[in-house]
Amino acid sequence: MSKNSVKPLVEVENLKKHFDINTGFLSTKPLKAVDDVSFSINKGETLGLVGESGCGKTTVGRTLLHLYKPTGGRIWYDGREIRTKEDISYLRRKASMVFQDPYSSLNPRMTVSDIIGEPLDVQKKYTNKNERRDRILELMNYVGLNSEHASRYAHEFSGGQRQRIGIARALAVDPELLVCDEPVSALDVSIQAQVINMFVELQEKLGLTYLFIAHDILVVRHISDSIAVMYLGKMVELSDADEIYNRPLHPYSKSLLSAVPIPDPKTARERKRIVLSGDIPSPLNAPSGCPFRTRCPYATEECATSMPQFEEVSKGHYVACHRVNEIN
Amino acid sequence: MPLLEIKDLHTYFYTDAGKVKAVNGVSFSLERGKVLGIVGESGSGKSVTAYSIMQILEGNGEIVSGSIKLDGQELVGAGEEVMKKVRGNRISMIFQDPMTSLNPTYTIGKQLMEAIMLHTNRSKKEAYDRAVEMLRLVNVNEPLKRMKQYPFELSGGMRQRVMIAMALACEPDILIADEPTTALDVTIQAQILELMKSLQEELGMVIILITHDLGVVAQMCDEVIVMYAGSICEQGTVDEIFYNPCHEYTKGLLRSIPTTSDVEKLMPIPGTPIDLLNMPKGCPFAPRCENAMKICIKQPAETIKINDNHTAACWMNVKKGIDEGKIVFDNDMEGGDLQ
Ligand SMILES: Nc1ncnc2c1ncn2[C@@H]1O[C@H](COP(=O)(O)OP(=O)(O)O)[C@@H](O)[C@H]1O
Numbered sequence A: 001m002s003k004n005s006v007k008p009l010v011e012v013e014n015l016k017k018h019f020d021i022n023t024g025f026l027s028t029k030p031l032k033a034v035d036d037v038s039f040s041i042n043k044g045e046t047l048g049l050v051g052e053s054g055c056g057k058t059t060v061g062r063t064l065l066h067l068y069k070p071t072g073g074r075i076w077y078d079g080r081e082i083r084t085k086e087d088i089s090y091l092r093r094k095a096s097m098v099f100q101d102p103y104s105s106l107n108p109r110m111t112v113s114d115i116i117g118e119p120l121d122v123q124k125k126y127t128n129k130n131e132r133r134d135r136i137l138e139l140m141n142y143v144g145l146n147s148e149h150a151s152r153y154a155h156e157f158s159g160g161q162r163q164r165i166g167i168a169r170a171l172a173v174d175p176e177l178l179v180c181d182e183p184v185s186a187l188d189v190s191i192q193a194q195v196i197n198m199f200v201e202l203q204e205k206l207g208l209t210y211l212f213i214a215h216d217i218l219v220v221r222h223i224s225d226s227i228a229v230m231y232l233g234k235m236v237e238l239s240d241a242d243e244i245y246n247r248p249l250h251p252y253s254k255s256l257l258s259a260v261p262i263p264d265p266k267t268a269r270e271r272k273r274i275v276l277s278g279d280i281p282s283p284l285n286a287p288s289g290c291p292f293r294t295r296c297p298y299a300t301e302e303c304a305t306s307m308p309q310f311e312e313v314s315k316g317h318y319v320a321c322h323r324v325n326e327i328n
Numbered sequence B: 001m002p003l004l005e006i007k008d009l010h011t012y013f014y015t016d017a018g019k020v021k022a023v024n025g026v027s028f029s030l031e032r033g034k035v036l037g038i039v040g041e042s043g044s045g046k047s048v049t050a051y052s053i054m055q056i057l058e059g060n061g062e063i064v065s066g067s068i069k070l071d072g073q074e075l076v077g078a079g080e081e082v083m084k085k086v087r088g089n090r091i092s093m094i095f096q097d098p099m100t101s102l103n104p105t106y107t108i109g110k111q112l113m114e115a116i117m118l119h120t121n122r123s124k125k126e127a128y129d130r131a132v133e134m135l136r137l138v139n140v141n142e143p144l145k146r147m148k149q150y151p152f153e154l155s156g157g158m159r160q161r162v163m164i165a166m167a168l169a170c171e172p173d174i175l176i177a178d179e180p181t182t183a184l185d186v187t188i189q190a191q192i193l194e195l196m197k198s199l200q201e202e203l204g205m206v207i208i209l210i211t212h213d214l215g216v217v218a219q220m221c222d223e224v225i226v227m228y229a230g231s232i233c234e235q236g237t238v239d240e241i242f243y244n245p246c247h248e249y250t251k252g253l254l255r256s257i258p259t260t261s262d263v264e265k266l267m268p269i270p271g272t273p274i275d276l277l278n279m280p281k282g283c284p285f286a287p288r289c290e291n292a293m294k295i296c297i298k299q300p301a302e303t304i305k306i307n308d309n310h311t312a313a314c315w316m317n318v319k320k321g322i323d324e325g326k327i328v329f330d331n332d333m334e335g336g337d338l339q
């Protein structure tokens, strides 16, 4: 399958989101939750976003949809740059979000039909009651809920089913792009697999594009066309999913991938793990230069003084490391 | 004699909605020097099994029947005095959330020293030295500084190390670790798992590692117990469980996780999770099992020995045995049962 003809649906250049954190009376400090992140996602494809908690994955997703106002950088959707209020409402009609926690993101006192119907009401996506009802049933059908569920309350459902309700709600606006923020992390594996398969089927059926955020790398690899790795607000590597899984080039990606427990005892016994020492620094006191240098086994003086550029080292494979060529 | 031997353990909780049979006939034994994994989805009874061993069940729960022997000594019904000694000196437990064992208002040093003085007859000075030594053992950097810090001043991974240090302060024979790395990031998880493995080898203790992560099991365990709805489905060496699964639930579990090979589609287990208040009469997994036969719905499966390193409680093994002529047709069974 040639991907050369595919156009990017989303393009992001040097995206920044800094939060002002109070550090004392009348003094604040910027927390660089996302700093100079660039990527694009082709129409109908999935970009997986991985990295440890606090590295900025959720903030990337929310800032991309202008749920947070970007501190800097540029975003294009389908070739249109998102700048004005009109651009933002255009984007909101094209994209929606699926959240991690099916328990807290749904109002337990609303029926399934109202939860899914709410975005339809907001965007006035129907002309009469029957049309509204038919659309709700169609959406429920997409996610494998049957019509009897419509009048029941969210709290009556198990985690996997609540996630289905959340996805049906996200699909109500007829989006082309879904930002999925850890949508399967809270589910047991057997249920997780049901939901993952559903994401795959929906993508095939509706031609959806996903930004799929997760910390489980095996899940991300399974579902993604390409994968981006983040560390302390920076994107450190981006490439084709198999390429990055089999041949990670950034020292952080290498250790992250080697640390993933593989559910195969023989592989687990033979595998060499790179166990990093130390903790992830606080983003309020991020190291100078390369954010990874305090834990990086290859760090040199240069790494402390200058920030490595995010550069294409081979076709479609981007890495931000001063020593990428020497160490690989 | 096995170090720990559990026979037909039943632990129930009494709630307004009814009797919750959280542990339903669990039996296993444990040899010295091993890491035993207990896997299963949430609500399958992993933690309650551990709490039963420690006898730290919540007020509405009790061990209804069964036996738990430590070095041959019966613990069920032995009384709180005996259990206090067991908990302090023989079996320790660590939890997913370290804050359940750490007191937020005391320094790390004070807590560690108290644990040490409680279980050994060391003086304050000796306890201090031992506490610092323990922190070094679990690879906490700058141990002297940590001694003076409060739990909230430490990162999640660091707190988990401190909790391990506390649990090991009394040099237990058995360490029960209940989802010890579930709340941690992978690179920190890798540090903690490596630490646990090396301590286990160094100190020769037994670890019971409770987890829902099959990757962690593959990496850490010698033996594995797979639980579903309060019962053991299958038990064996880690290789037997992964490469020769003999219970339909274990097979389903292994098919539903993404692996390193390129599989186009995951094969999830159909259906919804267990409802312990509405347990089926037969095999607890029967309502979700695609291969369930008539007998599976009628009657719980016998635990059958697959080989010296492996047992499983699934009617498919009985069917297979009969088909292969290894098991003689049981009189009670009707002709259509195994269909
Ligand atoms: N609304 C906010 N205000 C202040 N800081 C925030 C806010 N949202 C996120 N952060 C901080 O930004 C960093 C990145 O957070 P997040 O994007 O949630 O990471 P991830 O999703 O990768 O776990 C963290 O340090 C977090 O504490």
Ligand SMILES: Nc1ncnc2c1ncn2[C@@H]1O[C@H](COP(=O)(O)OP(=O)(O)O)[C@@H](O)[C@H]1O
Residues within 6 Å of the ligand: B013, B014, B015, B020, B022, B040, B041, B042, B043, B044, B045, B046, B047, B048, B049, B058, B060, B061, B276
């Ligand atoms: N105090 C309690 N009261 C009622 N039910 C309980 C109590 N503690 C645990 N349970 C139930 O026992 C079952 C087993 O729980 P648990 O051992 O914690 O599962 P696991 O650790 O495998 O996720 C669950 O269904 C849980 O709801």
Ligand code: SF4
Residues within 6 Å of the ligand: A250, A251, A252, A290, A291, A292, A293, A294, A296, A297, A298, A299, A300, A303, A308, A320, A321, A322, A323, A324
């Ligand atoms: S730039 Fe330096 S510190 Fe950063 S990853 Fe590369 S070698 Fe390591």
Ligand SMILES: [Mg+2]
Residues within 6 Å of the ligand: A057, A058, A059, A181
């Ligand atoms: Mg997040």
Ligand SMILES: [Mg+2]
Residues within 6 Å of the ligand: B046, B047, B048, B178
């Ligand atoms: Mg538990």
